[in-house]
Amino acid sequence: MLLNLDLQKKLYRTEGEQQLSVRMQLSTGDFVAIYGPSGIGKTTLLRMIAGLSQADAGFLLINGVPWFDHEKKINLSPQKRKVGFVFQDYALFPNMTISENLHFANPNSNLIQALLKQTNLEVLKDKKPTQLSGGQQQRVALARALVVESPILLLDEPLSALDYSLRQNMQGLIAELHQKYQRTTLMVSHDILEIIDLANKLLVITDTGVLLYDNPKAYFEEENLLDEIEEKGLVLAIDNRRLLLQIGTKTREVPCSKITIEPIQVGDTISIKRWVLPSEIHEIKRQ
Amino acid sequence: MNWSPLFLSLQLAFITTLCLLIIGIPIAAKLAVSSARYKFLLEAIVSLPLVLPPTVLGFYLLIAFSKNSLLGGFLYELFDVQLLFSFGGLVFASIIYSLPFMVQPIQAGLQNLPTSLSEAAYTMGKSRGAVLWYVLLPNIKPALLTGIVLSFAHTIGEFGVVLMIGGKIPGETLVASIAVYDEVESLNYAQANFYAIVLLGTSFVILGMTYFINARWSTKT
Numbered sequence: 001m002l003l004n005l006d007l008q009k010k011l012y013r014t015e016g017e018q019q020l021s022v023r024m025q026l027s028t029g030d031f032v033a034i035y036g037p038s039g040i041g042k043t044t045l046l047r048m049i050a051g052l053s054q055a056d057a058g059f060l061l062i063n064g065v066p067w068f069d070h071e072k073k074i075n076l077s078p079q080k081r082k083v084g085f086v087f088q089d090y091a092l093f094p095n096m097t098i099s100e101n102l103h104f105a106n107p108n109s110n111l112i113q114a115l116l117k118q119t120n121l122e123v124l125k126d127k128k129p130t131q132l133s134g135g136q137q138q139r140v141a142l143a144r145a146l147v148v149e150s151p152i153l154l155l156d157e158p159l160s161a162l163d164y165s166l167r168q169n170m171q172g173l174i175a176e177l178h179q180k181y182q183r184t185t186l187m188v189s190h191d192i193l194e195i196i197d198l199a200n201k202l203l204v205i206t207d208t209g210v211l212l213y214d215n216p217k218a219y220f221e222e223e224n225l226l227d228e229i230e231e232k233g234l235v236l237a238i239d240n241r242r243l244l245l246q247i248g249t250k251t252r253e254v255p256c257s258k259i260t261i262e263p264i265q266v267g268d269t270i271s272i273k274r275w276v277l278p279s280e281i282h283e284i285k286r287q
Numbered sequence: 288m289n290w291s292p293l294f295l296s297l298q299l300a301f302i303t304t305l306c307l308l309i310i311g312i313p314i315a316a317k318l319a320v321s322s323a324r325y326k327f328l329l330e331a332i333v334s335l336p337l338v339l340p341p342t343v344l345g346f347y348l349l350i351a352f353s354k355n356s357l358l359g360g361f362l363y364e365l366f367d368v369q370l371l372f373s374f375g376g377l378v379f380a381s382i383i384y385s386l387p388f389m390v391q392p393i394q395a396g397l398q399n400l401p402t403s404l405s406e407a408a409y410t411m412g413k414s415r416g417a418v419l420w421y422v423l424l425p426n427i428k429p430a431l432l433t434g435i436v437l438s439f440a441h442t443i444g445e446f447g448v449v450l451m452i453g454g455k456i457p458g459e460t461l462v463a464s465i466a467v468y469d470e471v472e473s474l475n476y477a478q479a480n481f482y483a484i485v486l487l488g489t490s491f492v493i494l495g496m497t498y499f500i501n502a503r504w505s506t507k508t
Contacts, residue, residue, distance in 0.1 A: 050410050052406050052410070078406070078409040078410050079409055079410075079412045079413065080412075081410070082411065082412045083410055084410075085406075085410045087403040091401065091403035091406070091407035093407075093408075093422050093426070094426055095422070095426050104408070104411065104413075104421065105411045148410070
């Protein structure tokens with residue numbers, strides 16, 4: 001058990017006081033999405049794990065080592081906990097170049113080189129954060145959090161400021177890096193498709209309580225927040241990374257990482273399943 | 288022309304600004320993050336010289352520096368130091384008198400930075416001192432420059448406090464602002480004008496350069 005926590009904290013919201021009470025156990029490599037309405041305490045939970053906010057009661061064990069224990073009066077400082085943390089505003093240091101940002105986090109040159117390469121930032125390493133686009137800054141923030149070499153990675157709505165296509169790319173990158181580094185990751189997100197793409201567990205925080213689900217898809221389907229649809233697609237092209245499909249009148253690209261059937265050839269008709277968000281019905285016709 | 292009062296003013300302003308940088312940064316850093324209940328007291332004490340007549344501060348320093356007082360007596364007995372009517376006394380008084388001009392811009396600069404910057408650095412294992420030095424201060428250069436320039440210019444322009452505790456000993460405490468007054472009293476207008484015009488020019492150039500550099504920095508970011 002890598003992470004074992006039972007934390008309570010009183011939150012002061014516009015609706016009044018509320019008790020946040022979270023109990024959770026996670027293993028190495030778990031990817032937990034934290035889902036719930038705004039102001040319910042999702043970010044506070046990340047901050048309590050990082051040591052930036054203090055819980056009122058409970059405990060937090062990492063690899064059996066107490067980082068926080070209210071009864072034993074143990075509360076390690078954020079400096080001693082050293083977690084990888086991607087802040088919502090990225091919190092890149094404007095006075096440092098990209099490689100200096102990473103070096104400041106941990107002067108491990110080999111890891112820095114590897115991460116710059118994996119995040120495709122090598123050519124930008126001597127630029128300052130203000131010279132980068134939002135998506136590039138996001139990649140730097142992610143690389144910097146991974147450089148910290150902590151067993152815990154905390155992501156506070158990391159993709160919320162990005163447009164749709166950048167989000168898609170970043171989701172792929174996060175999944176790839178998670179696969180490689182196997183950090184136990186907690187990610188705050190409101191995006192259902194992002195959650196089911198990345199997370200293997202789901203922590204739902206609501207006014208009535210906090211529950212940990214082992215199957216994010218099942219939760220969202222049960223709550224009627226997600227539909228699965230099956231369609232036929234005609235394979236138009238294949239390369240090393242992507243498959244180009246014709247679905248109805250539209251063409252769609254699918255990353256090869258999602259293909260589980262082999263071999264596929266151009267001209268084949270294959271069955272695909274997609275997750276879609278239920279939307280309002282906008283037209284009804286008699287068949 | 289006697290350049291001595293001008294050199295003395297520059298020397299006093301330089302040493303005071305240097306001391307204020309060392310003292311002012313930690314005070315500003317503490318005030319910027321503190322949520323202590325009695326923080327307002329420290330803020331009020333630091334800002335007092337902004338509203339207090341210089342003669343009031345000068346009067347109390349005069350009392351405090353005398354050999355009969357606790358501070359003056361302690362310094363005289365232990366270190367054989369006499370602050371009254373000395374250059375050291377002027378430095379001490381100037382530090383107190385110009386403290387808000389250093390602390391307030393730096394405090395405001397630090398408060399305007401997102402808290403996530405220091406929090407991100409803490410999660411990387413960096414100490415408060417390292418975060419201040421490597422992350423926060425480099426990102427408030429305009430505020431630092433403003434603090435340095437205002438403290439320097441304000442010290443050069445000091446009059447009341449210097450007159451109260453420094454007297455006008457040539458080469459020791461007779462700074463340019465006092466020399467202007469002194470020469471006017473002696474009806475020596477040419478010499479007074481010389482000191483006045485140098486002070487006016489210096490102050491204008493320093494402030495002009497500050498606004499110019501800050502404007503350049505703000506267009507860069």
